[in-house]
């Protein structure tokens with residue numbers, strides 16, 4: 164049985180109590196910290212950069228999954244790796260030389276991820292799927308937490324699972340946006356490996372219990 168990972172998105176945390184929020188994730192059953200870097204150019208919002216990633220990294224006891232929603236991400240890969248990123252994900256739509264950027268990430272020793280916006284078809288990854296360590300399917304338009312899950316992401320997850328399996332790729336499938344207790348099981352059955360959860364965790368009455376519940380789901384199939 165393949166066991167999935169849960170990655171709380173710190174974007175939805177209370178930044179006035181960031182240390183306590185990081186500690187909550189440290190003590191929970193979560194696997195990774197998901198950190199959303201936005202530049203106000205690739206997406207219509209600005210969040211934080213390597214300075215905050217590094218500060219979180221000093222408190223975190225789990226790998227940092229850094230999602231770069233920025234233009235020209237190749238310029239900052241080294242800096243985010245130095246700041247403590249274990250997974251570095253760039254957007255397909257922001258990378259004219261994606262193959263080169265993927266290998267640039269791998270050369271730093273980080274896992275290389277590629278994210279697809281909701282309108283970007285999975286088939287566009289056919290020629291790099293064996294090179295990537297993770298594919299992040301955006302199940303909302305990137306830029307903000309707390310948005311509604313786009314239903315088409317479910318069949319898209321199945322398509323990606325098929326592409327990965329037929330090509331013998333080791334890439335993990337990560338689903339990002341609007342993920343919570345209501346759709347986690349369907350996503351796992353469709354082939355997801357990593358569930359990113361922002362508001363469904365941090366806005367919950369009991370965040371550690373919600374993380375535990377997200378971890379407890381099981382996919383019916385052994386892929």
Ligand code: DX5
Pocket residue numbers: 172174175197199230303304305306307308309310339340341342359360361362363
């Ligand atoms: C959206 C970010 C997501 C976001 C998820 O652009 O990439 O990681 O934080 O937040 P929720 O889970 O609230 O949709």
Ligand code: ZN
Pocket residue numbers: 172197198199230339359
């Ligand atoms: Zn994200």
